[in-house]
Amino acid sequence: MEDAKQITRPQYGMGQNVLYMLRTAWRTRKSVIALCAAQALLGVASAAVGMFFAPAALGAIEAGAPLARLLGIIGAFSLALMLLGALAAYASANTEFGRIQVRMELFSRTMHKSATTALANAENPAFQEKSAKANAAMNGNAAAGEAVWDTLRQILENALGFLLYLSLLTALDPLLVAVTLATSAAGFFSAHRILGWGYRHRREEEKPLKRMDYVLNQAKNTALGKDLRIFGMRPWIEEVFSSARRAYHSFHARAGKRYFLADAIDALLALARNGVAYAYLIAKTLSGELTVAEFLLYFSAISGFTTWVTGILSSFTTLHRQSLELSTIREFWAYPEPLPLEGGEMPPALRPGDACALELYDVSFRYPGAEKDVLSHINLTIAPGEKLAIVGLNGAGKTTLVKLLCGFYDPTGGEVRLNGRNIRPFNRPAYYALLGAVYQNFSLAPASIAQNVAQDLEGFDRARVQNCLEKAGLGTKIRSLPRGMDTHLVKEVYEDAEELSGGEIQRLMLARALYKDAPILVLDEPTAALDPIAESDIYEKYREMTAGRTSIYISHRLASTRFCDRILLLADGKIAEEGTHEALMAKGGEYARLFEIQSRYYREGGEDDGGSNASE
Numbered sequence: 001m002e003d004a005k006q007i008t009r010p011q012y013g014m015g016q017n018v019l020y021m022l023r024t025a026w027r028t029r030k031s032v033i034a035l036c037a038a039q040a041l042l043g044v045a046s047a048a049v050g051m052f053f054a055p056a057a058l059g060a061i062e063a064g065a066p067l068a069r070l071l072g073i074i075g076a077f078s079l080a081l082m083l084l085g086a087l088a089a090y091a092s093a094n095t096e097f098g099r100i101q102v103r104m105e106l107f108s109r110t111m112h113k114s115a116t117t118a119l120a121n122a123e124n125p126a127f128q129e130k131s132a133k134a135n136a137a138m139n140g141n142a143a144a145g146e147a148v149w150d151t152l153r154q155i156l157e158n159a160l161g162f163l164l165y166l167s168l169l170t171a172l173d174p175l176l177v178a179v180t181l182a183t184s185a186a187g188f189f190s191a192h193r194i195l196g197w198g199y200r201h202r203r204e205e206e207k208p209l210k211r212m213d214y215v216l217n218q219a220k221n222t223a224l225g226k227d228l229r230i231f232g233m234r235p236w237i238e239e240v241f242s243s244a245r246r247a248y249h250s251f252h253a254r255a256g257k258r259y260f261l262a263d264a265i266d267a268l269l270a271l272a273r274n275g276v277a278y279a280y281l282i283a284k285t286l287s288g289e290l291t292v293a294e295f296l297l298y299f300s301a302i303s304g305f306t307t308w309v310t311g312i313l314s315s316f317t318t319l320h321r322q323s324l325e326l327s328t329i330r331e332f333w334a335y336p337e338p339l340p341l342e343g344g345e346m347p348p349a350l351r352p353g354d355a356c357a358l359e360l361y362d363v364s365f366r367y368p369g370a371e372k373d374v375l376s377h378i379n380l381t382i383a384p385g386e387k388l389a390i391v392g393l394n395g396a397g398k399t400t401l402v403k404l405l406c407g408f409y410d411p412t413g414g415e416v417r418l419n420g421r422n423i424r425p426f427n428r429p430a431y432y433a434l435l436g437a438v439y440q441n442f443s444l445a446p447a448s449i450a451q452n453v454a455q456d457l458e459g460f461d462r463a464r465v466q467n468c469l470e471k472a473g474l475g476t477k478i479r480s481l482p483r484g485m486d487t488h489l490v491k492e493v494y495e496d497a498e499e500l501s502g503g504e505i506q507r508l509m510l511a512r513a514l515y516k517d518a519p520i521l522v523l524d525e526p527t528a529a530l531d532p533i534a535e536s537d538i539y540e541k542y543r544e545m546t547a548g549r550t551s552i553y554i555s556h557r558l559a560s561t562r563f564c565d566r567i568l569l570l571a572d573g574k575i576a577e578e579g580t581h582e583a584l585m586a587k588g589g590e591y592a593r594l595f596e597i598q599s600r601y602y603r604e605g606g607e608d609d610g611g612s613n614a615s616e
Contacts, residue, residue, distance in 0.1 A: 011327055011330070011331045011334070012323075012326070012327045012330050012331070013323070014319060014320055014323040017323045017326040017327060017330070018148075018152065018319075018323070020326070020330070021102070021148055021149075021152075021326070024102055024105055024106070025098070025102050025149075027105075028098075028101055028102050028105045029098035029099075029101045029102055031094070031095070031098050032095055032098040032099055032102060032149060035091045035094055035095035035098070036095060036149055036152060036153040036156070037153075037156065038087075038091045039088060039091045039092060039095070039153050039157070040153050040154075040156035040157035040160060041157075041160070042084050042087050042088040042091065043088065043153075043157040043161075044157055044160045044161045044164060045084050046081060046084045046085065046088065047161055047304060048161075048164060049077060049080050049081055049084065050081065051297065051300045051301060051304055052077075052297065053077040053081070054296055054300070055293040055294065055296045055297035055300070056073050056077065056293070057070065057073055057074055057077075058292060058293040058296055059291065059293035060073055062291060062292060062293055095149070099141075099146050099149050100141070100146065102145075102146070102149075103138055103143075103145040103146040106138055106145045106329055107138050107145070109333060110131075110134050110135065110138065110329065110332060110333070113332060113333055113335070114131060116341060117335070117337065117341075118337055118338050118339040118341065118408070118409075118428070119403065119408035119409065120338050120339070120408065120409050121335065121337065121338065124368060127335055130328065130331060130332045130335060131332060133325075133328040133332070134328050134329045134331075134332035134333075136325075136328075137325035137326060137328050137329050138329065143325070144321075144322035144323075144325035144326050145325075145326070145329065147322065148319070148322045148326065151315055151318050151319045151322060152319070154311060154315040154318075155312065155315040155316065155319065157311075158308050158311035158312040158315055159308075159312060161304070161307075161308040161311075162305070162308040162309060162312060165301050165304055165305040165308055166305065168298075168301050169298070169301055169302065169305055172298055173280070176276075176277065176280060176302070177305075179273065179276055179277075180273060180277070180302055180305055180306055180309070181309060183269045183270075183272060183273040183306075184269075184273070184305075184306045184309040184310050184313075185309065185313070186269055187265065187266045187269040187270070187310065188309075188310050188313045188314065189313075190262070190265050190266075190269075197255070197258050201251070204247075204251045205248065205251050205252075207244075207247070208244040208245065208247040208248040208251070209244075209248060211240060211241070211243075211244035212241055212244045212245060212248070215237060215240055215241040215244070216241075218237070219237075270306075273302075273306065274302075274303075277299060277302045278299070281295050281298055281299055282295075338409075338410065339407070339410065339428045340425060340426065340427055340428060341427075341428050341429065342427070343427065344425055344426055344427035344428070344430075345425045345426055345427065346426070346427060346430050347418060347421075347423070347426050347427075347430055347431050347434060348418065348419045348421060350434070350519060354384075354519060355384035355385040355519055355548055355549060355550050356384060356418060356419060356434065356519045356520050356550050357381070357382065357383055357384045357418070357419050357420070357550070358381075358382040358405055358416070358417070358418060358520070358550060359380065359381045359382070359415075359416070359417040359420070360378045360379060360380040360381075360401075360404070360405070360411075360414065360415075360416055360417075361379060361414050361415045361416075361417060362377055362378075362379060362413065362414035362415070363375060363377070363378040363379075363380075363404060363411045363413065363414035363415070363416065364376050364377055364378070364411060364412055364413035364414055365400060365404060365409065365411050365412050365413075366412050373412070373573055374397045374400045374573050375397045375400055375401060375404070375411075375573045375574075376572075376573045376574055377413075377414070377574070378401065378414070378573075378574070378575060379575075380568070380575065382550055382552070383550075384550060385547075385548050385549065385550060386550060386551070386565050386566065387543070387546065387551045387553065387563070387564040387565045387566075388551070388552050388553070388564060388565065388566050388567075388568060389553045389554075389555065389561035389564040389566070389567045389568065390402070390552065390553065390554050390567075390568045390570060391554070391555065391556070391558055391561065391567060391568070391569055391570070391591070391594075392569055392570035392571055392576075393571065396570040396571055396572065396573070397570050397572075397573045398554050398570055399524060399554065401570065402522055402524055402552060402554060404416050405522070405552065406432075406435055406437070406522060407423055407426070407428055407431045407432065407435075410424050418431070418434075433518070434518055434519055434520050435518050435520050435521075435522060436513035436514070436516045436517070436518035436520065436521045436522070437513060437521070437522040437523070437524070438506065438509045438510050438512075438513050438522070438523050438524070438526040439509070439524045439525070439526070440524055440525035440526070442505050442506065442509050444489045444490055444505065444508075445489070445490070446488075446489065446490040446492070446493035446494065446497075447488070447489065448483075448485065448486045448487060448488055448489070449469075449478065449481075449484075449485045449486070449487050449489060449498075449508065450462065450465045450485040450486060452489060452508060452512065453465045453468055453469065453485075453508065453511045453512050453515050454512075454515055455512065455515075455516070462485070464515060465485060465511075465515060466478075466485060468511040468512075468514040468515045469485065469508075469511045471511070471514055471541065471545055472507040472508065472510040472511035472514065472541075473507050473537070473538065473541070474504065474507050474508060474511060477500075477504060481498060506526055507538070509526065510526060510538070510542075514545060518549075519549055519550060520549065520550045520551075520552075521546055521549050521550070521551045521552070522551075522552050523542065523551070523552065523553045523554065523555075524554045525554055525555060525556065526538070535557065535560050539560045539561075539563065540563070542563075543563045551564075557598065558591070558594060558595045558598055559595070559598065559599065561581070562581040564581075565580070566578060566579065566580060567579065567580065567581055567584060567591070569584070569590060569591045571590065576589075576590055577589050577590060577591050
C-alpha cells in the first residue's frame with residue numbers, strides 16, 4: 001500500500017521535478033539544456049529532409065528533369081542528411097559528460113544527506129528505504145537522474161515533429177488527421193494498459209532478482225567459502241538460486257504473453273490506419289488530385305505523424321515514471337531531521353583542561369515503533385572528570401544510554417544535561433566536538449594511518465599523531481612499516497594498503513580519540529577484539545590517559561572496569577546497582593554474581609562465553 005501511495009501521490013509533481021532538473025543543469029552545466037534542444041531540432045530536421053527526399057527525386061523524374069538536375073537533388077538531400085547526422089552525433093557526444101555531471105550533483109547532495117543525518121534517521125528503516133530508492137534513481141546512465149534528459153529531448157522532438165506534420169496533413173484532409181490520431185492513441189493506450197501489468201506486478205520480478213543477486217554476491221565472499229566447504233552448503237545455495245531463477249522465468253513467461261497481445265493489437269490498428277490511408281491516397285491519385293510524388297510524400301507524412309503522436313504519449317509516460325523516481329531523491333533530501341544539525345544553541349564554552357558534568361534527569365527512551373521503553377526513568381549524574389563504567393547483560397540498555405549521552409537521540413522523556421543545561425536545543429555538531437569515542441564497530445577511511453588518526457587530509461600535527469599512536473600501543477607496528485604513519489589503509493582503494501588486525505584497528509581508534517583531545521571520552525567495548533591480558537594493559541593506559549576527562553566505559557568483561565570511580569549495572573532499562581567495584585562486591589548482589597561467574601571461567605582457562613556479556 002505504501003508503494004501505491006507514493007506512486008499516485010508523490011511529494012513533488014512532474015512539472016516541479018522538470019523545473020528542478022533544468023535549474024540544476026543551469027547551475028551545473030548549462031550546455032546540457034542547449035545541446036538537448038539542438039538534438040531535438042536536428043532530429044526533426046532530419047526526419048523532414050528524409051520525408052521530402054524520395055518525393056522530390058520522384059517528382060523530378062515525373063517532370064522529365066535532366067539527369068544533372070536529378071543528381072543535384074539527390075546530392076543536396078544526401079549532403080543535408082549527412083550534415084544533420086554529423087551535427088546530431090556531435091551534440092550527443094558533447095552532452096553525455098554534462099548529463100553525468102548533473103547526475104553527480106544529485107548524487108553528491110544525497111551522499112551529504114546520508115553522511116550528516118542524525119543517527120536516529122540512519123538507524124530508521126523508513127529512512128533507509130528512502131535512501132535505497134533515492135540511490136536507485138541515480139544508479140547508472142539509464143537511471144532517472146540522467147535518463148530524464150533523453151526523455152525531455154524526445155518530448156521536444158516529438159512535439160516539433162507533430163506540429164510540422166500536422167500542418168502538412170491538415171492541408172490535405174483534416175479527417176485523415178483525425179483517423180490517424182484516433183488509431184495511434186488507441187494503440188498506445190491499449191498497449192499501455194496491457195504493459196502496465198508488468199509494472200503493477202513488479203514485485204514478482206524484484207523478489208527473485210534480489211535472491212539471485214544475493215547468491216551471486218555471496219559467491220564472491222571468501223568468508224562464506226569456508227562454510228560452503230565445511231558444511232556442504234553448495235547444493236542448498238544452488239537450489240536457492242535455481243528456485244529464484246524459475247520464479248523469474250515464470251514471471252517473464254506470463255509477461256511475454258501480454259507483450260505479444262500488445263504487439264498484435266498495435267499491428268491490427270496499424271493495418272487499419274494504413275489501409276484507410278492507402279485507400280484515400282490511391283483514390284486521390286487515380287482521380288488526378290495527387291501526383292505519384294505527392295502520394296509518396298503524404299503517405300510518408302502519415303507514417304511519420306503516427307510516430308510523432310505515439311512518441312509524445314510514450315515520452316510523457318516515461319517522464320511520469322522518471323518524475324516519481326526524481327521525487328524519491330528530493331523526498332530523501334527533505335527527510336526531516338529530529339535534531340538541530342544546523343542552528344540551535346551553542347554548548348557552554350569550555351577553557352582548555354575544563355571537564356564536563358553530564359546528567360540524566362528522569363530519562364526514558366523508546367525506539368520508534370517499539371512497544372516498551374528501553375530505558376525507564378533513569379537518574380544519573382556523572383561528575384566532571386569521573387570515570388564511569390556501564391555494565392549489564394545483553395539488551396539492558398547500555399548502548400542506548402550512551403547514544404543519549406552522546407546526543408545521537410533525544411530522550412522520549414526527561415532531559416540529558418551538560419553542565420546543568422539541557423542538550424536538546426544544542427547544535428549537535430558543536431556538541432559532538434566535545435566528544436571523543438572508541439566504538440566496538442569501527443570504520444576506516446581510505447587514507448593514511450596518520451590521516452585516520454587526525455581525521456584530516458592535511459595540516460595536522462605529525463608529532464602529535466605519532467605521540468597518540470605510541471600511547472595507544474601502535475608505535476612498534478608503525479615503525480615496522482616502510483612508509484610509517486603514511487601507510488595507506490583499505491585495500492579496496494589502495495593496492496599497497498596495510499591490513500591491520502582487529503586489535504590494531506581498535507588501538508588506532510583509541511589513538512584517534514586521543515588526538516581529538518575532547519573533554520568527554522566514550523569507550524563502547526573498545527577492547528572486544530583483544531585477549532584479557534592485552535585488554536588489561538589497554539585499560540591501564542586508559543586510566544593514565546583519561547586523567548581529568550569525563551570518561552564513560554562499556555565493557556562485557558567486568559574485571560576490566562575495576563579502575564573506574566563508579567560502576568553502573570543496568571538491568572531491564574533501569575539502574576539495578578551502582579558503586580565502586582569493592583562496594584558492589586561487598587554487597588553480594590547481581591554484579592558480584594556476574595563477576596564471580598566470569599572470574600571462575602577465566603581461572604579455568606576459557607574465553608568469555610557471553611554469560612555476563614554486557615554488549616548490547
